Amino acid sequence: MVEEPVFRVEGLRKSFGHIQVLGGVDLALRAGTVTVLMGANGAGKSTLVKIVSGVYRLGAGTITLAGQAFTPATPADAIRAGVVTVHQNINDGVVSDLDVATNLTLDRLNGPGARLVFNPRRVRREAREVADRMGLTVDLKANVSDLALADRQMVAIARAMAHEARVLILDEPTSSLSSAEADRLFQLVDRLRERGVAILYISHRMSDIRRLADTIVSLRDGRIAGVFDGAELDYEGAVNAMLGQKISRTDVVVREASAPVFKVENLRIAASAKPFSLALGDGEIVAVTGLVGVGKTAFAETLFGARAPLVGSMTLMGKAYAPRTTQHAIENGVFLIAKDRADSGIVPDFNIYENISLPFLKRLSDFGISKRRAERARARKQIAELGIICRTERDDMSTLSGGNQQKVMVARWLSQPAKVLILDEPFQGVDIAARRDIAGKLRASAPGRATIVFLTELDEAFEIADRIVVMSEHTLVGEHRNAEIDIDRLLAEIAGHHGAVN
Amino acid sequence: MASDTTAQAAKPRPVNAMSARDYAIRYGFLALLAGLVIYFGLAADGFASPQSAVFIFQSVAITGILALGVTATLVVGGFDLSIGSVATTAMMASSYVMVVMGGDALMAVAACLAVGVVVGLINGFLIVYMRVPDLLATLGMMFLLVGLQRIPTEGRSIATGMTMPDGSVASGTFSPEFLALGRHRFDLFLPNLLPISVVVLVVLAIVIWFFLEYTRFGRMMYAVGSNERAAQLAGAPVNAYKIWAYVISGVFASIGGILLAARLGRGDIASGNNLLLDSVAAALIGFAVLGAAKPNALGTAVGAVFVGVLLQGLTMMNAPYYTQDFIKGAVLVVALVFTFALSKRGKR
Numbered sequence: 128m129v130e131e132p133v134f135r136v137e138g139l140r141k142s143f144g145h146i147q148v149l150g151g152v153d154l155a156l157r158a159g160t161v162t163v164l165m166g167a168n169g170a171g172k173s174t175l176v177k178i179v180s181g182v183y184r185l186g187a188g189t190i191t192l193a194g195q196a197f198t199p200a201t202p203a204d205a206i207r208a209g210v211v212t213v214h215q216n217i218n219d220g221v222v223s224d225l226d227v228a229t230n231l232t233l234d235r236l237n238g239p240g241a242r243l244v245f246n247p248r249r250v251r252r253e254a255r256e257v258a259d260r261m262g263l264t265v266d267l268k269a270n271v272s273d274l275a276l277a278d279r280q281m282v283a284i285a286r287a288m289a290h291e292a293r294v295l296i297l298d299e300p301t302s303s304l305s306s307a308e309a310d311r312l313f314q315l316v317d318r319l320r321e322r323g324v325a326i327l328y329i330s331h332r333m334s335d336i337r338r339l340a341d342t343i344v345s346l347r348d349g350r351i352a353g354v355f356d357g358a359e360l361d362y363e364g365a366v367n368a369m370l371g372q373k374i375s376r377t378d379v380v381v382r383e384a385s386a387p388v389f390k391v392e393n394l395r396i397a398a399s400a401k402p403f404s405l406a407l408g409d410g411e412i413v414a415v416t417g418l419v420g421v422g423k424t425a426f427a428e429t430l431f432g433a434r435a436p437l438v439g440s441m442t443l444m445g446k447a448y449a450p451r452t453t454q455h456a457i458e459n460g461v462f463l464i465a466k467d468r469a470d471s472g473i474v475p476d477f478n479i480y481e482n483i484s485l486p487f488l489k490r491l492s493d494f495g496i497s498k499r500r501a502e503r504a505r506a507r508k509q510i511a512e513l514g515i516i517c518r519t520e521r522d523d524m525s526t527l528s529g530g531n532q533q534k535v536m537v538a539r540w541l542s543q544p545a546k547v548l549i550l551d552e553p554f555q556g557v558d559i560a561a562r563r564d565i566a567g568k569l570r571a572s573a574p575g576r577a578t579i580v581f582l583t584e585l586d587e588a589f590e591i592a593d594r595i596v597v598m599s600e601h602t603l604v605g606e607h608r609n610a611e612i613d614i615d616r617l618l619a620e621i622a623g624h625h626g627a628v629n
Numbered sequence: 630m631a632s633d634t635t636a637q638a639a640k641p642r643p644v645n646a647m648s649a650r651d652y653a654i655r656y657g658f659l660a661l662l663a664g665l666v667i668y669f670g671l672a673a674d675g676f677a678s679p680q681s682a683v684f685i686f687q688s689v690a691i692t693g694i695l696a697l698g699v700t701a702t703l704v705v706g707g708f709d710l711s712i713g714s715v716a717t718t719a720m721m722a723s724s725y726v727m728v729v730m731g732g733d734a735l736m737a738v739a740a741c742l743a744v745g746v747v748v749g750l751i752n753g754f755l756i757v758y759m760r761v762p763d764l765l766a767t768l769g770m771m772f773l774l775v776g777l778q779r780i781p782t783e784g785r786s787i788a789t790g791m792t793m794p795d796g797s798v799a800s801g802t803f804s805p806e807f808l809a810l811g812r813h814r815f816d817l818f819l820p821n822l823l824p825i826s827v828v829v830l831v832v833l834a835i836v837i838w839f840f841l842e843y844t845r846f847g848r849m850m851y852a853v854g855s856n857e858r859a860a861q862l863a864g865a866p867v868n869a870y871k872i873w874a875y876v877i878s879g880v881f882a883s884i885g886g887i888l889l890a891a892r893l894g895r896g897d898i899a900s901g902n903n904l905l906l907d908s909v910a911a912a913l914i915g916f917a918v919l920g921a922a923k924p925n926a927l928g929t930a931v932g933a934v935f936v937g938v939l940l941q942g943l944t945m946m947n948a949p950y951y952t953q954d955f956i957k958g959a960v961l962v963v964a965l966v967f968t969f970a971l972s973k974r975g976k977r
Contacts, residue, residue, distance in 0.1 A: 452866070453862055453863070454865070458864075463862065470858060474851075476923055477855065488845035492845045496843055497844060
């Protein structure tokens with residue numbers, strides 16, 4: 128195992144404008160091993176991948192491939208040199224309207240030496256070679272659009288590997304696969320490992336990581352926070368490094384709920400998951416934390432009526448609550464500040480006050496006729512309370528910074544009294560100052576409602592919550608009062624060692 | 630207040646700091662319209678007269694009504710290519726009800742509106758529940774209607790006293806009340822000046838403008854068109870709003886069809902060829918009015934009038950008829966450049 132790394136990154140730096148995304152990353156990949164790269168959102172994983180795959184130019188540092196300097200100018204350069212990347216979005220790696228054979232040989236249709244005439248028989252012969260080498264058992268004549276996701280993924284990987292790659296980068300390859308499909312992917316990864324390919328595997332899923340990793344590298348805030356190697360991998364240590372132990376005990380004065388508001392009982396949000404229960408009380412803020420992809424968003428959307436639970440019941444203020452639509456949830460006083468504001472929150476053609484009043488137009492209008500003056504007055508009040516930096520309440524959303532846009536989203540749902548306020552990753556893409564403002568406002572306004580916040584970053588949970596609940600594999604696995612937390616137990620639960628705890 | 634709501638979108642900077650470019654984007658098209666009116670008024674004899682103004686409005690009344698309808702579908706992020714054929718189908722339906730079935734004006738009007746509602750519902754159903762892309766669904770509907778309107782009469786136009794496929798002679802006639810919709814003129818300053826179609830255009834323009842700008846339903850439709858998922862998570866019944874938009878479009882188109890039938894006094898299968906393109910052009914030209922850079926009722930109405938002014942003026946200055954489509958196309962291209970290249974909104 129003391130083999131020389133085939134691919135080595137040293138002192139890699141990258142900045143966009145004044146923001147440094149990567150601050151000196153060292154990474155070494157050895158042939159025939161799987162190195163797992165872990166990192167929270169914004170840690171710099173995707174920037175790292177994009178530099179290595181030739182999408183971005185590196186800022187500073189060196190990359191060597193088999194001892195030679197590796198400086199890809201374009202993605203095609205990187206592939207030709209033998210560093211191939213399969214991106215998270217499976218459909219980016221295949222052309223779904225063409226058959227498997229054409230997909231496998233697609234890269235030979237371009238570039239120097241490509242033939243003028245497309246000969247289907249030769250294409251099939253070449254594709255057969257590629258498929259045999261990869262142990263691919265898909266029908267070569269099938270259309271990619273007719274394949275299951277896992278098969279498309281295999282085709283994408285096989286297509287990438289057709290270049291005799293020495294380094295394969297897989298970016299969250301199992302994020303849309305079922306566990307049976309993921310198993311087949313793992314077998315393929317095993318075969319490639321045996322053939323001596325150096326594999327960089329990016330994932331949050333602990334089950335993937337346990338199954339595949341030879342080495343784990345944790346990335347945090349653009350730096351390597353820990354490298355875990357050896358026969359017995361320290362999974363908790365890796366999670367710990369990724370989330371950051373500098374657990375800054377903030378000055379949260381933990382409150383107890385004054386009265387029960389909301390209860391979920393025996394809720395099941397995924398087919399194979401264990402049912403769970405949770406009660407929320409008046410005035411408390413409960414953070415649900417867990418890695419990406421453990422079902423936090425599914426849970427949030429279930430509470431909001433955007434998704435139906437598989438099994439289970441919910442009770443709001445002592446009465447049965449089963450929202451069929453988001454409208455129903457809003458009428459009942461259950462509000463969701465959705466994850467990914469650009470996609471699910473902001474109406475880009477609307478200005479600030481129109482965005483704030485959007486869900487409550489019914490309450491803010493007489494006989495269907497909107498009262499813009501009243502809307503603007505309410506918006507001005509929210510702008511002042513949350514400290515939204517803008518010229519007037521009629522500014523375009525596009526003129527605001529990310530933090531201020533998020534404040535507008537929070538203002539939207541604080542502008543009317545809620546019984547249950549749900550926030551899904553409210554601090555994503557938000558600067559520290561805005562995050563403090565939002566957290567402060569949420570805590571100050573918490574009495575009178577139950578608040579549940581879904582967070583991947585532990586620091587954020589410590590900053591805002593009274594109770595912290597841990598989610599893993601689509602169920603709740605642990606609960607902590609945000610006062611005397613057993614950090615080791617919390618991290619173990621996040622990493623999926625909850626069997627021993629429960 | 631009107632300019633306040635339609636124009637705020639395109640001015641990220643303070644009002645007092647508006648640059649020449651911002652002025653050009655906001656008022657350029659209106660200035661162009663004013664310039665055209667002044668130029669034709671000076672250059673063409675008789676252009677600056679009430680009769681000429683009414684003629685312009687009358688010439689764009691039907692396309693304007695259709696354009697207002699298609700604006701509703703543009704607002705929710707869709708498109709309706711079936712409006713032209715809905716209008717001609719409504720025309721044929723009203724003629725059939727009166728001439729062949731012997732119905733009265735009320736029945737004819739009801740039949741037309743029913744055509745509009747049903748086609749709108751089917752369009753909406755195809756787009757929302759069958760997930761057919763809007764352009765394709767309404768294109769299919771257009772073909773279907775063009776064919777359907779010919780089936781009852783085996784491809785013949787409908788006129789009073791026509792011979793039916795079985796050899797008999799149709800007994801019904803166009804009712805006078807129905808024909809009055811196309812021919813009666815109200816007195817305004819001058820006797821017999823204002824045709825009903827112009828009144829309908831103005832009323833519908835005001836109704837749809839008020840609906841889109843000042844009611845919560847209109848605002849939600851804009852939200853659906855701008856970010857469907859955000860609108861859904863804000864509690865909007867997105868599917869219902871989309872279907873409603875197509876129903877509005879269908880009904881407006883069928884009203885246009887009623888006016889067309891009343892004006893022609895027959896169900897002419899060859900008429901209405903230009904309705905679709907002209908009305909879509911008016912709605913798209915409307916994007917450029919007041920720098921809105923989005924579908925809006927006021928802009929659509931101005932866009933329709935703009936085309937009317939230009940064609941009427943050029944006709945009075947003896948430009949040949951066959952240059953008309955070219956000119957309309959040129960206006961549309963210029964308006965789209967205004968919308969997308971000059972405004973900041975288009976650059977996103």
